[in-house]
Amino acid sequence: MKRLLTVDDFLTITDDKCIDYQNKKFSAYVQHQLYPNSTYFRKLFKERGVKPEDITCIEDWQKRGLPLITKAEYREHLQDMVIDPWTVDGKERTLDEVIEGFIRLQEAIGELETEFTVANLPQKNITAYFGTENFSTFKELAKKPSKDSDAAKKVRQALDYAYKPFTVFFTGGSTGLPTPIRFTKLDRDLCKQATIVEFYISGCEWLMKNDGEVRFMQFYPFAPHLGWMGTNWGSEYLSDFLITTSGGGVLPVEGLILMASRFQINALVGMPGYLRNKFLRKALELRKLMPDLKFADYVICSLGGEKIIPPVRNEIRDMLHEMGTKEVRITGAWSASETRFNFLGECDAFQETGYHSTGWDKVAYRIVKMKSTDDWEFANPGEEGFVVQFPMDGAGTLIEAFLLGDRAVQLSGPCPVCGSRVERFVNPLRANELDTQIMVMGLVEQKIKGASVNLTDLRTQLMEMPEITELQVIVSKQDLSDAGSPDILKIHCTPVDDISIGEDELIEKVKAKTKVLSEITPEVKLMDINELLGDGLKFKGIVDERPKG
Numbered sequence: 001m002k003r004l005l006t007v008d009d010f011l012t013i014t015d016d017k018c019i020d021y022q023n024k025k026f027s028a029y030v031q032h033q034l035y036p037n038s039t040y041f042r043k044l045f046k047e048r049g050v051k052p053e054d055i056t057c058i059e060d061w062q063k064r065g066l067p068l069i070t071k072a073e074y075r076e077h078l079q080d081m082v083i084d085p086w087t088v089d090g091k092e093r094t095l096d097e098v099i100e101g102f103i104r105l106q107e108a109i110g111e112l113e114t115e116f117t118v119a120n121l122p123q124k125n126i127t128a129y130f131g132t133e134n135f136s137t138f139k140e141l142a143k144k145p146s147k148d149s150d151a152a153k154k155v156r157q158a159l160d161y162a163y164k165p166f167t168v169f170f171t172g173g174s175t176g177l178p179t180p181i182r183f184t185k186l187d188r189d190l191c192k193q194a195t196i197v198e199f200y201i202s203g204c205e206w207l208m209k210n211d212g213e214v215r216f217m218q219f220y221p222f223a224p225h226l227g228w229m230g231t232n233w234g235s236e237y238l239s240d241f242l243i244t245t246s247g248g249g250v251l252p253v254e255g256l257i258l259m260a261s262r263f264q265i266n267a268l269v270g271m272p273g274y275l276r277n278k279f280l281r282k283a284l285e286l287r288k289l290m291p292d293l294k295f296a297d298y299v300i301c302s303l304g305g306e307k308i309i310p311p312v313r314n315e316i317r318d319m320l321h322e323m324g325t326k327e328v329r330i331t332g333a334w335s336a337s338e339t340r341f342n343f344l345g346e347c348d349a350f351q352e353t354g355y356h357s358t359g360w361d362k363v364a365y366r367i368v369k370m371k372s373t374d375d376w377e378f379a380n381p382g383e384e385g386f387v388v389q390f391p392m393d394g395a396g397t398l399i400e401a402f403l404l405g406d407r408a409v410q411l412s413g414p415c416p417v418c419g420s421r422v423e424r425f426v427n428p429l430r431a432n433e434l435d436t437q438i439m440v441m442g443l444v445e446q447k448i449k450g451a452s453v454n455l456t457d458l459r460t461q462l463m464e465m466p467e468i469t470e471l472q473v474i475v476s477k478q479d480l481s482d483a484g485s486p487d488i489l490k491i492h493c494t495p496v497d498d499i500s501i502g503e504d505e506l507i508e509k510v511k512a513k514t515k516v517l518s519e520i521t522p523e524v525k526l527m528d529i530n531e532l533l534g535d536g537l538k539f540k541g542i543v544d545e546r547p548k549g
C-alpha cells in the first residue's frame with residue numbers, strides 16, 4: 001500500500017476508498033508497530049484477550065472490547081506509551097530482530113521514500129523530504145552489517161531516525177506535571193508533510209494562483225507545542241518567503257506590521273484574538289499616520305489556537321480590506337499535540353465547510369458516544385460525540401484510541417467547496433462543561449491565550465502554598481460581553497488566618513507562581529472564605545465563565 005497520500009488523493013478519493021485505506025493501514029500498523037513495540041498496548045491487548053490480528057479495521061477496537069484512553073491514563077503511563085522496538089516484555093531484542101520488525105512494518109504499511117511529492121502544481125512541485133535511506137537501499141544495507149562497517153552505521157542511523165525520540169512537545173501547558181509527547185525525526189518529517197496538505201487546502205493554492213507566491217508570517221505564541229512548531233516545520237516547504245515571529249513575543253507589534261507591509265506578507269498564521277485585537281487594530285492606527293502602509297492584494301489568514309467566531313472572522317476581513325487588501329480568505333485550523341500529525345483545517349471558513357482531516361493517511365479521527373471509557377460506541381454521521389484518534393504511522397508517543405477532549409459532529413458527503421470526501425467535522429470544540437471534561441480526560445484543561453493549561457494541576461499546586469486555605473481558578477474573558485475579547489485567568493483565594501505576609505505580597509506570590517506554572521499572569525483577588533464558597537451547595541474549584549456557543 002501507499003505509505004503517504006498526496007493533495008490530489010485528498011481531493012479525489014471516494015468515501016469507500018478513504019475508509020478502506022484507513023482500515024487497512026490501521027490494521028497493519030497495529031500488528032507491526034503498536035502491538036510489538038508498545039509496552040502499554042501489548043499489555044492491554046493481553047489483558048483483554050485480544051490478538052493483534054483480530055484488529056482488521058478501526059471498528060474492531062470497539063467490537064473486541066478495547067477501551068478509550070483518557071489523558072489522565074496517559075499521564076500515568078508516559079513511558080510505556082513510547083514506541084520502543086529494542087525491548088519486549090522487559091527483554092532486549094537483538095539488532096537482527098529490530099531490523100526484521102522494521103522491514104515487516106514497511107512492507108505492511110508502505111515504504112518510506114527519501115522524497116515525496118505532496119502536490120504537483122503547474123508552477124512547481126511541493127516536495128517533502130525524509131532523512132532516511134530508500135527502503136530498497138535499507139534492505140540491501142541490512143543484509144551485510146558487520147560491527148564497524150559503513151553499512152552498519154547507516155542501518156543504525158535509519159533505525160534511530162524512525163525510532164529514537166529527539167524532541168518533545170508539551171501538552172496541558174507546563175503546569176505541575178508537564179505531559180510530554182515525544183517525536184522521532186521521522187515524526188517531525190511526517191508532521192511537515194501533514195502541514196503542507198493543511199496549508200495547501202486552507203488557501204495556499206488560491207494564493208499561488210492569484211499572487212504566484214506564498215509569503216508567510218507566523219505569530220503563534222512561541223512554545224514547544226504543535227501550533228508553533230508544526231507551523232514552522234510545514235511552512236518551510238510551502239512558502240517562498242517566511243518570517244517566523246512570536247505573537248506577544250520579543251518584537252513589538254509595530255515592527256511586525258512594518259515587516260508585513262515591507263515584504264508584502266500574504267499568509268498570516270496565528271491566533272484570531274492576537275490578529276484582531278493587537279495586530280490589525282494597531283495596523284489601522286499606524287495607517288492613519290503612514291498612508292503608504294499597505295498589505296498585500298491577496299491575503300489568507302490561517303487561524304487556530306482558540307475558537308474563531310463569525311463576528312471576529314468578519315471583522316478581521318473588513319480590517320484587512322481597510323489595510324488595502326483586495327481579497328481575503330480566512331480559514332480555521334485545529335489540532336492537538338497528541339495527534340502529532342493531523343491538522344483539521346477549513347478550506348473556506350466563510351462557507352462553513354467544516355474542518356477537514358488533512359492528515360487522514362496518518363491519523364484517523366472518529367466520533368464516539370460514551371458512558372465511560374469501557375462503555376462506548378461509534379457515532380453515526382450527524383451525531384454529536386467526542387473526537388477519538390486512531391494513529392497509523394510514526395513512532396514516538398503513540399496513544400491509540402485517545403480521547404482528545406473535544407466534541408464534534410462528523411459531516412457526510414463531499415465538501416461543497418473543495419469536493420474532498422475525507423472526514424470533516426463541525427465544532428471541534430473542547431468539551432467546556434467541566435464535569436464532562438473530567439469524564440473524557442480525567443482532568444480539566446483549557447486553552448487560554450493559545451496555551452493548553454491544565455487547571456487541575458494548577459489548582460493543586462497553588463493549594464500547596466502555606467498561605468492559602470482555599471482557592472478557585474476561573475477562566476474568563478477580559479470583556480464578558482465581547483466573545484472575541486482575550487481570555488483571562490482569575491484566581492480567587494482565601495488566605496490562612498495566621499498569615500505571616502501582607503496581602504499585596506500574597507497577591508504577587510500567587511501571580512508569580514501561576515506564571516511559572518502556566519505562563520499566564522492571572523488577576524488575583526483575595527476574599528473571605530464565605531464569599532469564596534458562595535451560597536451554592538457545591539463549591540467548584542475550577543470555573544469557566546466564558547460565554548458558551
Ligand SMILES: [Zn+2]
Pocket residue numbers: 346347348353356415416417418419420
Ligand atoms: Zn473543502
